[in-house]
Each structure stands twice: as C-alpha cells, then as structure tokens.
Amino acid sequence: MRNFIKKKIENSGLRLTSQRVKIAEILFEGPPMHFTAEHIKLEVEKKKLNISLATIYNALRDFNEKNLIHQIKLESTKNWYDTCLEDHHHFYNSKTQQLIDIKKNDISLKKYPSPPNGFKIKKYDVLIEIE
Amino acid sequence: MRNFIKKKIENSGLRLTSQRVKIAEILFEGPPMHFTAEHIKLEVEKKKLNISLATIYNALRDFNEKNLIHQIKLESTKNWYDTCLEDHHHFYNSKTQQLIDIKKNDISLKKYPSPPNGFKIKKYDVLIEIE
DNA sequence: GTACATGCAAAAGCTTTGCAAGGAC
DNA sequence: GTCCTTGCAAAGCTTTTGCATGTAC
Numbered sequence: 001m002r003n004f005i006k007k008k009i010e011n012s013g014l015r016l017t018s019q020r021v022k023i024a025e026i027l028f029e030g031p032p033m034h035f036t037a038e039h040i041k042l043e044v045e046k047k048k049l050n051i052s053l054a055t056i057y058n059a060l061r062d063f064n065e066k067n068l069i070h071q072i073k074l075e076s077t078k079n080w081y082d083t084c085l086e087d088h089h090h091f092y093n094s095k096t097q098q099l100i101d102i103k104k105n106d107i108s109l110k111k112y113p114s115p116p117n118g119f120k121i122k123k124y125d126v127l128i129e130i131e
Numbered sequence: 132m133r134n135f136i137k138k139k140i141e142n143s144g145l146r147l148t149s150q151r152v153k154i155a156e157i158l159f160e161g162p163p164m165h166f167t168a169e170h171i172k173l174e175v176e177k178k179k180l181n182i183s184l185a186t187i188y189n190a191l192r193d194f195n196e197k198n199l200i201h202q203i204k205l206e207s208t209k210n211w212y213d214t215c216l217e218d219h220h221h222f223y224n225s226k227t228q229q230l231i232d233i234k235k236n237d238i239s240l241k242k243y244p245s246p247p248n249g250f251k252i253k254k255y256d257v258l259i260e261i262e
Numbered sequence: 263g264t265a266c267a268t269g270c271a272a273a274a275g276c277t278t279t280g281c282a283a284g285g286a287c
Numbered sequence: 288g289t290c291c292t293t294g295c296a297a298a299g300c301t302t303t304t305g306c307a308t309g310t311a312c
Binding site: 012014015017019051052053054055058059062075 | 265266267271
C-alpha cells in the first residue's frame with residue numbers, strides 16, 4: 001500500500017497530483033536517500049513516467065518547503081536533498097560526493113556557544129569529511 | 132606592507148599576477164570574511180580595479196584549490212568562501228544568509244562514530260542554524 | 263468554478279571554457 | 288621562450304518563470 005505516500009502529500013497542504021505521487025514514490029518507497037534533481041530525472045526517464053523537468057524541480061522545491069524532504073548543506077552548485085527527516089549528521093567524501101548518514105545519537109556536543117542575542121538554535125548539522 | 136599577500140600567492144605555487152594580488156588584498160587586508168564571487172565583483176567595481184568577472188571566478192577557484200581560502204558548505208546555489216582557514220564552525224541564519232564564526236574550541240564533540248573502513252576523518256564542520 | 267499544478271520553452275543566475283593576446287618566470 | 292593567466296564572449300549547467308492548458312478540490 002502506498003497510501004502513506006498520498007497521506008504525506010495531502011497532509012503537507014500540497015495538492016495531490018499524479019506527478020507528485022510518482023516523484024514521492026521514487027523518494028519514499030525505498031530506504032532513505034540522498035539525491036539531486038538529476039537523480040530524480042534519471043529515475044523518471046528509466047521508468048518512463050513522462051514528468052517534465054520543470055515539474056521535477058518544482059516538486060522538489062515544494063516538498064522541501066513543506067518539509068517532506070530536507071536540503072543538505074554541501075559545497076555543491078546543485079541542490080542536494082535527503083529523504084531522512086530525523087535530526088542526524090553525515091560523513092561526506094568530497095571526492096566522490098558520497099554521503100553516509102550518522103544517527104543523531106552517535107554524535108553529541110560536549111559544549112557549544114550561546115547563539116547571538118535575540119536568536120535561538122534551530123538545529124545543528126555535523127558534517128564529517130572523510131578521505 | 133602587503134608583502135605577506137604576495138608571499139601567500141607565491142607559496143601556493145600560483146603565478147604572481149596583478150589581478151591575483153588585488154583580489155587577495157580585498158580578501159586578506161581586513162578581518163576574516165565570508166563571501167561569494169559577487170561580493171568580490173562589487174568590491175572590484177567600487178575600487179575600479181578593472182578585473183574581469185571570469186578572472187575573479189578563476190582566482191577564487193584557484194585560491195580555494197591552493198587552500199588560500201576555504202569553501203563553506205551551505206544550501207546555496209552560489210559558492211561561498213571563507214578567508215579564515217583555521218578549523219572552526221559557524222552559526223548560520225538561513226533567512227538572511229548571515230554567517231558568524233565559532234571558534235574551534237567553543238565546540239567539542241563528546242562522541243562521534245568511526246569513519247567507514249578505509250577512510251579517515253579529515254575534518255568536521257558544525258553548522259548551527261539560528262533563527 | 264476557482265485556484266493551483268503541469269508542460270514546454272524561454273529566461274535567469276552562477277560558473278566555466280575557448281581562444282587570442284599578454285605577462286610571469 | 289615557454290607556459291600560465293587574462294579578458295572577453297560564448298557556452299554550460301542548474302534552476303526558475305511565463306503562459307496556456309489541464310486538473311484537484
């Protein structure tokens with residue numbers, strides 16, 4: 001049953017369109033994944049889903065805004081996303097652009113500074129570069 | 132004396148050209164800064180230095196490769212750089228794209244996982260999002 | 263029916279590249 | 288003299304947008 005995918009989209013406030021469902025199936029049917037629009041485009045072509053590139057970009061932008069996926073902060077000119085929404089961290093090999101998840105509880109900060117006046121901490125990301 | 136700037140370039144193995152010196156002066160004469168090519172372009176225009184945009188991009192790419200500056204990992208489509216080379220971390224306000232340095236010693240990890248087999252840890256970056 | 267989404271193509275934004283001319287070493 | 292760098296324009300790549308058509312609600 002892929003109802004959980006439809007629910008995800010509906011609950012986000014986005015309209016339930018067939019293109020969004022197909023893209024969401026690519027994203028959420030397998031294990032958590034790290035990806036760019038390019039990956040989704042290739043998958044869409046492989047499965048002959050006939051979704052235009054603009055729609056892929058728009059869907060990913062909308063999914064990100066509605067927190068169905070999260071953007072990953074890298075030194076890339078492309079937008080990278082993560083289907084894993086839980087607070088977590090990454091190993092990163094910049095040569096291959098490979099990302100590996102690190103569970104939240106596998107890292108903890110011993111100390112960290114207070115945010116500037118008037119601000120609060122929303123979250124923190126640890127990126128461990130490996131080579 | 133700006134000799135330290137020329138030394139930086141010479142020691143990196145890059146040829147000492149007037150354009151690179153002028154760009155390096157913008158980068159290294161003041162306090163540490165976070166910037167994109169756009170910032171440098173504006174500064175070059177303000178100072179009427181007549182350096183072409185391609186040369187600015189090429190210089191920043193080369194400086195980054197030679198470790199005169201470091202790229203910052205953000206969710207931006209632009210390349211952000213940092214003149215501060217010391218291992219350190221950042222507060223980040225994604226609404227305004229403001230970055231604030233955090234000294235290395237102001238953060239320490241209580242625990243962190245071993246890297247995957249065959250890899251070693253090069254460095255880690257902590258990005259604390261504030262709002 | 264209305265507001266939102268899609269598809270396509272065009273445009274936009276950032277960065278890189280090809281090539282001829284110039285400059286560093 | 289050789290090889291690297293520059294400047295300019297053109298191309299490249301990723302992403303966004305305008306607009307007419309289509310679809311969810």
